Amino acid sequence: MRAYRGRALLLALPLKTVVQRFAFVLLVGAALAIMILSRAEPRLVESLRGAVSDSTAPILEFFSHPTASFATLIEDFDAVMDVHEINTQLEKRNAVLLKWQATAERMVHENEELRRLLKVVPDPKAQFITARVISDSGGPFVRTVLINAGESDKVRKGQAVIASEGLIGRIVSAGQHSARILLLTDLNSRVPVVVESSRERAILTGDNTGRPRLEFLAVNARVGIGDRIVTSGQGGLFPPGLDVGVVSVVDEERVLVRPYVNWDRLELVSVLDYTLPGSLPETKRAGRIGVLQ
Amino acid sequence: MERTELQLRSLTPFVFTLLMVLVSAIPWHIPNFVPITPLFSVMAIYYWSIYRPDKLPYVATFALGLLHDLLTGTPLGLSALVYLLLQSILSSQRTFFHGKPFLVVWWGFSLVMPVFVLVSWVIASLYYNTFLPPLPFVIQAVLTMLLYPLFALLLIMMHRHMMRGT
Numbered sequence: 489m490r491a492y493r494g495r496a497l498l499l500a501l502p503l504k505t506v507v508q509r510f511a512f513v514l515l516v517g518a519a520l521a522i523m524i525l526s527r528a529e530p531r532l533v534e535s536l537r538g539a540v541s542d543s544t545a546p547i548l549e550f551f552s553h554p555t556a557s558f559a560t561l562i563e564d565f566d567a568v569m570d571v572h573e574i575n576t577q578l579e580k581r582n583a584v585l586l587k588w589q590a591t592a593e594r595m596v597h598e599n600e601e602l603r604r605l606l607k608v609v610p611d612p613k614a615q616f617i618t619a620r621v622i623s624d625s626g627g628p629f630v631r632t633v634l635i636n637a638g639e640s641d642k643v644r645k646g647q648a649v650i651a652s653e654g655l656i657g658r659i660v661s662a663g664q665h666s667a668r669i670l671l672l673t674d675l676n677s678r679v680p681v682v683v684e685s686s687r688e689r690a691i692l693t694g695d696n697t698g699r700p701r702l703e704f705l706a707v708n709a710r711v712g713i714g715d716r717i718v719t720s721g722q723g724g725l726f727p728p729g730l731d732v733g734v735v736s737v738v739d740e741e742r743v744l745v746r747p748y749v750n751w752d753r754l755e756l757v758s759v760l761d762y763t764l765p766g767s768l769p770e771t772k773r774a775g776r777i778g779v780l781q
Numbered sequence: 782m783e784r785t786e787l788q789l790r791s792l793t794p795f796v797f798t799l800l801m802v803l804v805s806a807i808p809w810h811i812p813n814f815v816p817i818t819p820l821f822s823v824m825a826i827y828y829w830s831i832y833r834p835d836k837l838p839y840v841a842t843f844a845l846g847l848l849h850d851l852l853t854g855t856p857l858g859l860s861a862l863v864y865l866l867l868q869s870i871l872s873s874q875r876t877f878f879h880g881k882p883f884l885v886v887w888w889g890f891s892l893v894m895p896v897f898v899l900v901s902w903v904i905a906s907l908y909y910n911t912f913l914p915p916l917p918f919v920i921q922a923v924l925t926m927l928l929y930p931l932f933a934l935l936l937i938m939m940h941r942h943m944m945r946g947t
Contacts (some may be wrong), residue, residue, distance in 0.1 A: 508839065508872075514863050515843045522847070522858035527908065533857050540851040544803075548852075551807040559811070623852060624808040628816045628917035629905050632854035633808070668854060675909055696816075696914050754811065 538663030541623075541634055545666040548622040551635050559753070614727050614762040616650075617641055621754045622666070625709055631674035631696060633754060638665045646725055648760045654731030654748035655679070655719060656757060669757070672700055672732070672747055682720040682733055686710040692732060692745060699736060702743040713738055717745050727762045793943040794829040794836040795845075797936070801825045806852040816917035819925040821932070822849060823897060826864055827890055828936045831872040831878050833943075842868050856908045863901050867893065881899055883933065891926045898922040 489748035526533040567574070603610075637643050639662050647659045649669050657671040658679075670677050677694035682701070688709040690702040705711065715735045721728025737744035801821035809818070822845065829837040846861030870893070878886050898918045906913050 511839045512865065512869055514812065515839050516862060519846070519858040519862035519865065520915075523856060523862070523908065526857040535856075537851050537854075540848070544806075544852060547803060548807055551803070559809075621808055625813055627805075627818055627820075627853060627855060627914065628902075628921055629856065630854045631815075634852075668920070675911065675913070696917075725893045751815070753812065755806070762805075 521757060534661040537661055537668065538638070538666070539668040541668065542638065542663040545622060545634070545636055545663075548634065549620065552620065552622045590666050611727070612762065614760045616758040616760045617643070618756055618758045619643075619667075620756055622756060628696075631671040631677075632660070633669050633671065633693065633757075635667055635669060635757060635759070636665065637759065638663045639666050642761060643667045643759050644761075648719075648726040648730065649757050649763065650730060650760065651749050651754060651757050653750065654733065655726070656747075656749045656754065658725070659759065669758075671751070672749075673698060673751070679726065679732070680720045680722040681717050682728075683711055683735075684708070684716040684718050686715070689722070690743075693718065698751070699744040699746055700733075702735070705743060711735055711738055711743055725762075727760060785928055790943045790945075791836055793846065794825075794833055795841050797939055798822055798825040798829065798837065798841075798845055799848075802849045802852070805849070814862075817920040817924055819928050820894075820921065823864070823867065823894075823925065824890075824929055824932045825936065826867060827871065827893065827929075828933065829942075830868045831875045831886070832940060834868070834872055834875065837868075839865060856905060857929075859901065859904055859908065862904065863897060867897055879896065883930070886933070887929055890929050894922045894926050 501587045532683050539650075557706075617637060619635040619641070621633050622636050623634035635643075643659060643662050643673045645659050645662055649656050649658060655672065656678060657669045657674070659666045659667050660670040672679060672692060672694055673696065674694045675696045677700070679692040680689070681692045682689050686709070688706060688711060690705045690709075692700050694700045702711070702717070713735055717735065719726045719728055719730040719732060733745040733747035733749075735743060736746040801824070805818050805821045809815075816909045826837070826842060826845075840865045843861045846859075846864040847857070849855065849860040874889075878889055898921060902913060902915060902918045
């Protein structure tokens with residue numbers, strides 16, 4: 489009896505390791521297959537991501553409140569320490585801004601008058617909804633954030649997302665109650681932009697660093713450090729004229745842009761619902777011939 | 782009653798690692814922190830793979846890796862793959878660490894970390910078909926190594942709690 493039990497143990501142990509080995513090989517294969525599939529069929533993965541972020545959104549949202557208030561606490565403390573200096577700075581700036589306000593008001597009236605005279609087609613007004621950032625991880629791989637609004641709030645793939653300082657990116661996937669934003673700085677981000685002063689067109693290309701590049705600039709384009717970059721509205725995805733950033737580096741090979749947005753303080757963001765009259769929904773555009781609906 | 786409690790306790794490694802996955806996904810609002818967020822889940826996987834691999838089977842690690850990828854927007858399958866590789870390396874070396882002082886275990890972790898991020902970097906670069914900026918990966922590895930002792934303390938406490946009554 490004892491001998492039998494001993495033999496059974498001897499048999500059982502390798503069997504366990506064999507099963508484990510088998511499970512390991514199977515799971516590694518599955519992981520590789522999933523990676524290849526997600527590269528080949530991004531749509532499939534998007535819906536899965538949507539479903540998972542929907543179900544975890546309440547948990548992440550719960551955690552995001554205390555970290556946000558902790559961050560605010562630290563900032564408040566900093567602000568109190570510098571309150572005198574900030575006050576003098578603000579008074580100076582206020583004086584300057586008051587002059588600009590008067591100028592701007594005059595310009596608005598003049599602009600309206602001229603538009604009426606020239607019978608300019610008005611730009612469609614963009615609707616927006618505001619949502620909270622509930623996850624901003626991604627590690628060193630990607631620059632994306634998750635927000636707590638999704639298709640049930642009319643958030644759709646492709647929409648532009650802005651913070652108070654300017655454009656932050658666009659929606660790449662939307663679940664029912666959550667959506668993922670691809671930030672301007674991400675490797676896969678491409679935004680049609682224009683240099684505000686010289687009207688030179690370019691594509692703002694992210695590369696996972698904090699300073700996206702301006703690509704496809706004309707060879708003799710006039711771009712200088714400090715030039716403002718705004719969206720051009722080409723492609724009809726983003727409204728024209730959204731603040732993006734300022735040119736920070738210009739040299740032989742590259743032009744880098746410093747976005748206006750403070751990436752560390754993304755808490756509340758606005759998703760713009762902007763559709764040009766007459767533009768087709770994504771599934772019916774050219775280049776989607778494979779999709780029959 | 783007692784039996785269910787024991788069963789719940791034996792879930793500790795999985796639940797703790799799950800929490801670490803969630804922790805690495807929430808917004809911390811610390812300047813420039815996002816690209817270098819420490820690999821909390823890797824610390825947990827390292828610890829449990831050495832001391833209680835039976836409570837964190839390959840299937841669990843795989844599932845946690847997938848969840849991490851889905852939540853953070855990392856290429857889907859990447860974390861699952863590197864977590865599994867990490868665990869299989871440790872399963873052959875784990876007995877070496879048994880009964881060794883903490884410094885040795887930490888030293889082991891600091892050997893594993895560079896390999897872990899290097900493999901992640903190579904796979905991610907292949908996936909995107911471009912060279913990802915390597916600096917955040919280096920900082921992430923160093924930060925995770927430095928934070929390990931703090932987490933090990935927490936993990937050891939968890940482990941003791943789990944063992945109580947068994």
